[in-house]
Amino acid sequence: MLRIISRTLTGKTGILEESDFAKLAVTNRRILLEKIIPFYQRHRLVLKQADFELMKTVTEQLHAKKHMEEDGFKQIIREIFSLPTDGETRRKWTFNQIIPDEKPPPVKVPILAAFQEGSELRNYLAGFIDAEGALGYAILPETKTITPYMTVTHQNTVVLRKLQQTVQAGQISTGRLQIYGINNIVEKILPFLEKHRLIAKRTVYARFKAVLDEILNNRQKKEFNKVERMARSVNHRGILRDHTLGTHPVRTGE
Numbered sequence: 001m002l003r004i005i006s007r008t009l010t011g012k013t014g015i016l017e018e019s020d021f022a023k024l025a026v027t028n029r030r031i032l033l034e035k036i037i038p039f040y041q042r043h044r045l046v047l048k049q050a051d052f053e054l055m056k057t058v059t060e061q062l063h064a065k066k067h068m069e070e071d072g073f074k075q076i077i078r079e080i081f082s083l084p085t086d087g088e089t090r091r092k093w094t095f096n097q098i099i100p101d102e103k104p105p106p107v108k109v110p111i112l113a114a115f116q117e118g119s120e121l122r123n124y125l126a127g128f129i130d131a132e133g134a135l136g137y138a139i140l141p142e143t144k145t146i147t148p149y150m151t152v153t154h155q156n157t158v159v160l161r162k163l164q165q166t167v168q169a170g171q172i173s174t175g176r177l178q179i180y181g182i183n184n185i186v187e188k189i190l191p192f193l194e195k196h197r198l199i200a201k202r203t204v205y206a207r208f209k210a211v212l213d214e215i216l217n218n219r220q221k222k223e224f225n226k227v228e229r230m231a232r233s234v235n236h237r238g239i240l241r242d243h244t245l246g247t248h249p250v251r252t253g254e
Contacts, residue, residue, distance in 0.1 A: 001200050010035050032059045046124065047156055050111045054083050078105045113158045125163050126196035128152065135201065135208040137231035138180070144224045146231050148185040148212055152177045167192055185212065207234045 002015050002024045010031050016023045026036055037059065040052050058076055066072030081095045082105040095104040115121050133152040139145070153176045154160060160177040164170050169188040170179035179189060190209070198205050211230045214220060220227040 004199070009039055029059060029063060033063060043120075044114070044116060046113045046115055046159065049114070050083060050108075054079060074099055074102070081105055082108050084108060084110045113156075115162055121162075122166065122192070122196050125159075125166055126193065126198065128154075128159055128163065129193070130198045130200045133201070135204055136235045137211060139228055139231055141224075141228065144220060146211070146215055146220050146227060147181060148208070148215070149178060149180040150185065150189050151179070182215070186216070204234060 002022055006012055006015065006024050010026060014024075016025060026032060032055070037056050045052050057079055061067065061072065061076055067076055077095065077098050084107050085091075096102075116124065129150070129152055132154050133150060135148075135150050138147045138149060140147075150170075152160060152163060155175050157172060157175060160172050160175075164172060164177055167179070167188045169184040170177045172178075179185065190212075193205060207230070211227065211234055214223075214227045214230065
């Protein structure tokens with residue numbers, strides 16, 4: 001996925017790979033100005049738009065060599081430290097370690113998420129599922145029940161609510177959208193994902209549909225062990241533990 005993104009954004013494929021992570025990092029100022037910034041001006045970010053605006057401002061100021069002047073350098077630092085931080089943001093230095101004799105700038109009010117509408121919104125949400133979602137099956141061997149679900153997990157629930165509204169299905173709890181059951185998956189999720197295809201999870205999605213076909217044809221009643229193995233193979237392919245359903249809806253009295 002990083003190579004696809006890199007080719008799209010920069011025309012290159014350089015990826016930093018370590019034993020436990022891979023990262024695409026673009027620090028070349030010319031590429032930022034000519035490739036990255038124009039791309040995200042055309043395709044507006046939702047959750048990180050303020051970060052993009054800061055990157056654009058600072059990159060342009062660096063290109064104009066404003067950082068070579070004392071006032072220009074201080075202004076860049078003020079811009080950086082005026083941006084609200086989230087749980088993922090880490091800074092190596094405090095403001096007063098860089099500018100000792102000045103008061104830190106006031107933190108700006110966070111910008112509300114602004115979604116594009118129409119096909120851009122649906123493509124964005126499909127990409128969000130590709131990155132943060134999981135497809136799987138809740139399996140109850142004692143009743144020979146295999147039930148499909150999709151979950152999407154994120155600490156910022158604004159995208160989860162938008163996805164819930166768009167597909168008109170699911171419940172949100174503790175930073176997770178859970179869409180459970182044959183009807184929701186067949187009537188809401190499959191049509192959405194058939195039109196707005198996954199890329200990173202395309203293999204998992206194909207396996208997921210193969211199991212669903214077995215269930216829709218009631219084959220799990222006669223060949224439960226076979227269908228269960230197929231379902232567990234979906235659950236075991238790239239689905240993080242915290243994606244799986246801890247609980248799911250049950251009928252009253254069960």
